[in-house]
Amino acid sequence: xxxxxxxxxxxxxxxxxxxxxxxxxxxxxxxxxxxxxxxxxxxxxxxxxxxxxxxxxxxxxxxxxxxxxxxxxxxxxxxxxxxxxxxxxxxxxxxxxxxxxxxxxxxxxxxxxxxxxxxxxxxxxxxxxxxxxxxxxxxxxxxxxxxxxxxxxxxxxxxxxxxxxxxxxxxxxxxxxxxxxxxxxxxxxxxxxxxxxxxxxxxxxxxxxxxxxxxxxxxxxxxxxxxxxxxxxxxxxxxxxxxxxxxxxxxxxxxxxxx
Amino acid sequence: xxxxxxxxxxxxxxxxxxxxxxxxxxxxxxxxxxxxxxxxxxxxxxxxxxxxxxxxxxxxxxxxxxxxxxxxxxxxxxxxxxxxxxxxxxxxxxxxxxxxxxxxxxxxxxxxxxxxxxxxxxxxxxxxxxxxxxxxxxxxxxxxxxxxxxxxxxxxxxxxxxxxxxxxxxxxxxxxxxxxxxxxxxxxxxxxxxxxxxxxxxxxxxxxxxxxxxxxxxxxxxxxxxxxxxxxxxxxxxxxxxxxxxxxxxxxxxxxxxxxxxxxxxxxxxxxxxxxxxxxxxxxxxxxxxxxxxxxxxxxxxxxxxxxxxxxxxxxxxxxxxxxxxxxxxxxxxxxxxxxxxxxxxxxxxxxxxxxxxxxxxxxxxxxxxxxxxxxxxxxxxxxxxxxxxxxxxxxxxxxxxxxxxxxxxxxxxxxxxxxxxxxxxxxxxxxxxxxxxxxxxxxxxxxxxxxxxxxxxxxxxxxxxxxxxxxxxxxxxxxxxxxxxxxxxxxxxxxxxxxxxxxxxxxxxxxxxxxxxxxxxxxxxxxxxxxxxxxxxxxxxxxxxxxxxxxxxxxxxxxxxxxxxxxxxxxxxxxxxxxxxxxxxxxxxxxxxxxxxxxx
Numbered sequence: 105x106x107x108x109x110x111x112x113x114x115x116x117x118x119x120x121x122x123x124x125x126x127x128x129x130x131x132x133x134x135x136x137x138x139x140x141x142x143x144x145x146x147x148x149x150x151x152x153x154x155x156x157x158x159x160x161x162x163x164x165x166x167x168x169x170x171x172x173x174x175x176x177x178x179x180x181x182x183x184x185x186x187x188x189x190x191x192x193x194x195x196x197x198x199x200x201x202x203x204x205x206x207x208x209x210x211x212x213x214x215x216x217x218x219x220x221x222x223x224x225x226x227x228x229x230x231x232x233x234x235x236x237x238x239x240x241x242x243x244x245x246x247x248x249x250x251x252x253x254x255x256x257x258x259x260x261x262x263x264x265x266x267x268x269x270x271x272x273x274x275x276x277x278x279x280x281x282x283x284x285x286x287x288x289x290x291x292x293x294x295x296x297x298x299x300x301x302x303x304x305x306x307x308x309x310x311x312x313x314x315x316x317x318x319x320x321x322x323x324x325x326x327x328x329x330x331x332x333x334x335x336x337x338x339x340x341x342x343x344x345x346x347x348x349x350x351x352x353x354x355x356x357x358x359x360x361x362x363x
Numbered sequence: 364x365x366x367x368x369x370x371x372x373x374x375x376x377x378x379x380x381x382x383x384x385x386x387x388x389x390x391x392x393x394x395x396x397x398x399x400x401x402x403x404x405x406x407x408x409x410x411x412x413x414x415x416x417x418x419x420x421x422x423x424x425x426x427x428x429x430x431x432x433x434x435x436x437x438x439x440x441x442x443x444x445x446x447x448x449x450x451x452x453x454x455x456x457x458x459x460x461x462x463x464x465x466x467x468x469x470x471x472x473x474x475x476x477x478x479x480x481x482x483x484x485x486x487x488x489x490x491x492x493x494x495x496x497x498x499x500x501x502x503x504x505x506x507x508x509x510x511x512x513x514x515x516x517x518x519x520x521x522x523x524x525x526x527x528x529x530x531x532x533x534x535x536x537x538x539x540x541x542x543x544x545x546x547x548x549x550x551x552x553x554x555x556x557x558x559x560x561x562x563x564x565x566x567x568x569x570x571x572x573x574x575x576x577x578x579x580x581x582x583x584x585x586x587x588x589x590x591x592x593x594x595x596x597x598x599x600x601x602x603x604x605x606x607x608x609x610x611x612x613x614x615x616x617x618x619x620x621x622x623x624x625x626x627x628x629x630x631x632x633x634x635x636x637x638x639x640x641x642x643x644x645x646x647x648x649x650x651x652x653x654x655x656x657x658x659x660x661x662x663x664x665x666x667x668x669x670x671x672x673x674x675x676x677x678x679x680x681x682x683x684x685x686x687x688x689x690x691x692x693x694x695x696x697x698x699x700x701x702x703x704x705x706x707x708x709x710x711x712x713x714x715x716x717x718x719x720x721x722x723x724x725x726x727x728x729x730x731x732x733x734x735x736x737x738x739x740x741x742x743x744x745x746x747x748x749x750x751x752x753x754x755x756x757x758x759x760x761x762x763x764x765x766x767x768x769x770x771x772x773x774x775x776x777x778x779x780x781x782x783x784x785x786x787x788x789x790x791x792x793x794x795x796x797x798x799x800x801x802x803x804x805x806x807x808x809x810x811x812x813x814x815x816x817x818x819x820x821x822x823x824x825x826x827x828x829x830x831x832x833x834x835x836x837x838x839x840x841x842x843x844x845x846x847x848x849x850x851x852x853x854x855x856x857x858x859x860x861x862x863x864x865x866x867x868x869x870x871x872x873x874x875x876x877x878x879x880x881x882x883x884x885x886x887x888x889x890x891x892x893x894x895x896x897x898x899x900x901x902x903x904x905x906x907x908x909x910x911x912x913x914x915x916x917x918x919x920x921x922x923x924x925x926x927x928x929x930x931x932x933x934x935x936x937x938x939x940x941x942x943x944x945x946x947x948x949x950x951x952x953x954x955x956x957x958x959x960x961x962x963x964x
Contacts, residue, residue, distance in 0.1 A: 138805075145801050173801040202677050206729055207798040209708060225712060226725065248822035255826030259833035 134165055145173065150180040166360055168197030168239070172204050179211055184326035185303035187211050189356040192301065192328075196360055197239045215326030217344065234283060240290035240360075247280075247287040254280050297359035300339065302327040302350070309348035313338035320348045329355065388413040390472045392481040397560045400489050401459050404431065409453040409481065411472055415440070417451045418473035423480075425457075427465030427488055432456035459488040462512065487560075505530040505595055507541070509587045509633035512718075518581050518640045519656040519687060520750045522548075523718050524574045526589045526633060529560070529567040536626070537594040541572050541633075547584050547640075548576040549687060553715060575720050577687045578640035587635035594626050643748050649757050651694060655747035657686020663760035665730075665740050672735050672770045675705075675799070680726040680743050680760075688713055688722025693745055695728050701737050705729040729799075732767045739764050848895045855892030856964075859885045859956055870949050875940040879933035882952040886927065889956070893963040903927035915962050919955065926952050 141156035154177035157170055175190035191208035198204050212218055229236040238246070254276045261269055302323045310317040313335045323329065323343060329350070333340035338349045389412045396405050405428075411417040415438050422430070433455030440449045459465070468483040489510050505528070512523040526541040540552070553573045560567050578584065643656070663680045670676050682693060688711060695707045707728035714721055730740055742761020749756050843850050862885025869878035884898075891898040894909055901909060903924050910920050929948050933940050940948070 142801060142803055167805045169802040169805045176798055176801050179798055202675065202727075202729065203799045203802070206705065206708075210798050226710065244819055248819045252822040252826040255830040258830045262830070262833040262837035 131163075134160060134163055137163070138170075141173070145177055145180075148180070150177045153177040154181065154186075166197075168194045168201065168204070170194075171197065171360070172201070172207070175207060175211070179207070183303070184211060184215055185301045186356060188215065188326050188328065189301040189303070189358055192299070192358045193360050196358070197241065199237050199239055211326065212328075215328075216324040217327040232286075235286040235289065238286070240287075240294050243283070243287045243290045247283040250276065250280050250283055294360065297357050298331050299358045300329050300331050300341070300355040301358065302329065302354055303356045304354040307350055307354035309341065309343070309346070309350050311348060313340070313349045317349065321346060323350070323354075331355070331357065388474050388477070388479060390417075390470075390474075390479040390481055392468060392470055392484065394467070394484060394486070394561065395564045396562050397485070398487045398489070398562065399459050401462055404456050404458050405486070407433075407455040407457055407467065409434075409455075409470055409472065410450055411452075411474060411479075412448070412450040414474045415449045415451055416474060420453050421471045422467075423469050423471055424483075425467060427459060427461035427463060428457045428467060428486065429460050430455055431458045459486070462488050464488075504533045505535060505593065505629065505631060507589060507591055507631045507633040509543075509589045509636060511586065511636050511638060514636060514638050516578060516638065516640055517643055517656055517748065517750045519577050519579065519643075519654060519690065520640075521657070521686070521720055522576050522578065522638060524576055524586065524636075526572045526574075526591070528570045528572075528591060528593065528631075529562070530569075530593075530595075531565060531567045534596040535593045536596065537592070537628075538570055539592045541589040541591045543574075543587060543589040545576060545586065547580045547582075548578055548586075549690070551575045551715070551720065553718070573718060575715065575718065577690070578638060581640050581642045583637055583639045585635060586638050587633055589633040590630060591633075592628060592630050594628050596626050644753075647755055649746045649755055651744060652746040652748070652755065653692045653694075655686060655691045655745070656750055657684055657747060658749055658751070659684030659686065659691075659745065659747050659756075659758065661743070661745050661758035661760055663743050663763075665761075665763040665765060668764065669766040669768065670732065671768050672732055672737075675729040675731045676740065676765060678707075678726075678728045678730050678740060678743070678763075680707075680728075681723065682726075682745060683721075683723040685719045685721055686747070687720060688724055691722075691724060691747075693724070693726065693743070695726055695743065696730060696741055701733055702740070703731040703733060705731075732765065735767045735769045737765065737767045851892040851895070855889050856960055858892070859889040859960065861885075862888070863953060863956055866949060866952065870945055873942070875945040876934055878945060878949060879930040879940070882949065883927055883930035883934065886923065886952065886956060886959070889959060890923075890963070893959075903931060913963065915959075919958050919962065922951065923955050923959065926955050 137156055137160050141153050141160065144150075144156060145153035154174055157174040157177060160170055161174075171190045171194035175187045175194060178184075178187035178190055188208065188211045191204060191211055194201070194204045195208055224236070234243070234246075254273065257269060257273050257276060261273060302325060305325055307323050308319045309321050309323060310319055312318075327343060329339075329341040329343040331339050332342055332347065334352075335349075337352045339352050339355050341348060341350050341355070390409065391412075392407060392409045394405050394407050399405055409420050419434065434453040435455075437452045437454070438449065439452070440447065442448075457467070465486045465488050466483050467486060469480040472479050472481075489512065508527045508529065510525055510527070512525075514522075516522055524543075524545075526543070528535070528538060528541075540555075551574065553575060555570055555572045557568065557570050560569050643654075659682055661680070661682055663678065665676050665678050667676060678696060680693065680695070682688075682691065696702065696704045698704050705728060707726040709724065709726050711724040712722065732740075739762040742759055742763070744760075745758045747756055747758075748754070843853075862881045866878045866881035866885065869875070869881055887901040888898045890906060890909065891901045894901075894913065896909065906923055906927065907920050910923070926948065930952075932938075933945075933948070
């Protein structure tokens, strides 16, 4: 009887959490801004569309679709770096979306420097699908649900010594660890963004964080770089195997962290 | 006298026989060369030491080689310092019948009741006679051999060229990658590996540099010679002899110790080969053949299978197999009136497995059904030539059924500008390519960041808390189940209060005897539960001693004793208590019970 009640409570918590996680809707105001932005885009008023999408982002709404649309609006305005940055943000949140991948590929082809090579083979991505094909949000939610299921099961196991339950819990334990690692890496990447896109027409990369330092090479709009550090108004970056310092105003950091 | 000689001979024979029997039997096999070409022969010797009574050897697994002569048997007996040894040698001639890495053995030899096995040996058999080049060169300290696993191939068929550096009795260093000009071939170098080989009964060290090459043109092509620079450490030949070079000081030892060697850089050159690349047959060549040679497999699928008109499905094609995948092209879908097709994204991988070039090529093509009339996405087709079977093979996947639903009411189906796929061959200059349209709706998880959400934190943190609570609860339950004394102590107060309620009820009913029973039972059981003794042990007479050990005040003990005595009087005295007496007794019992609960808790 007690076990039955406990099972019901755990199920309610898990289902409730899922419902909460999936069912959040935009506020009326946000819905209005979204529609207005989409209309502006349809009317080829891309500047207005991008401004409204940014406004929505400022209101705390950061779905992948917003960044995808924002990327489109920037692309139409010829702001390649901003477009690639937005597409990369969208890809992070919608990793299985073919449209995002297609538009990102198109934008990258238009960039003068194509410095980012995706070195992870598809087979590895398929094997580690729980990381590569799942967004940070999904990853955390799945981990949370599996976590509650696992610990709920462990709580049951404290009272009911069912053999099958132990087997299930062992498997869940392994899954929990794997998902935990996956979610952890996602969160780490969210909190510590290490990639950026050059958004200036041309930006000089120098040997140190100062205008007086020697210019090593130049990057152009849309070049994707790895951010190694930060000092004052400068980012230490790595691009195409070369390292240097670039003015922070020339780089848009690929981040979807809202806080 | 004759009898005496006979006895001595017999004794010697018996002793010798005993010595022979006592010897350990050892069976070994060896070959005079480990590399040869198809049709060439090698000599195999099987030596059985320690016995002359060996049976004929039996070959257990002779791959790619055939016995053409033997066994020729020879025996040997020797007595050294009174110790006799004997051996039997079986000699065979084996001919190579198939190319590749072949194996001899294990070979079984029966000696008496025991069966002995030799360790297996690897033999490299090449198709060409280039191995015989090595045999011709055998005897030299350093030489380089170039051989091909096949010299008569189809254009774009894989050939493995191997440059092998052999050396013996010298040390070589700074071996450079062999330099060879291979015009008309696509070349993939495969690093190097080292080993030992026996050539014409001489043991060599070797360094092999395999290369996988694909002939790109038809005709006879000269390959080689391969050139290579190596540093060879050689002894200094002519020099003046000094005091320390005499036999006493051991000149050789000093040479070794003081390094009287010189390092000489040699440039060595290999033999040449002729590779003939045949044209692919015209006969039976299917339309759409683009020149792929090898052995391939094709897989294709369309996702999703249900789509709205104007939205894209993805045609995913995977081509994998052995061959030069870099040169393979595949015809993907082209635009039709009903389908808008985007340029396929491709990805390829290539690796070497067992000296075979293995590759995989993936295509992902966006296909947009313009209307709901589209029922299927056309299939894909790939044609290649299989050189092993000498025929063309056609692989077809699809068509793929799809369900296209109409676009929403009032919305016009708009397809983004597209880059015409499959137009490369028509030399269409693509001026610009475009992106896919925006998304009108937000789905599922996208609206919020899960990290830090109360629900997520609740789930992640709550789970372990619930578990910890359950573990503590389960532990407590188990303790209550197993620790009777603890259970009694924990329940003592409740039972006392229950008895006191019963006493009050009895008082109200004027059943004073029952009241006395309830008070006495309640107090005695309470004391017994708290002190972990039997209730029968607690009474007016014993309560002082029992509670004294728990440091209960004398006054409380005295009051308890009085209550119990008065209860005994009420129960067993044969008189009925007056109402006032009963009331006082009950009040006093309640006060004593409250006092005891505070003291003994």
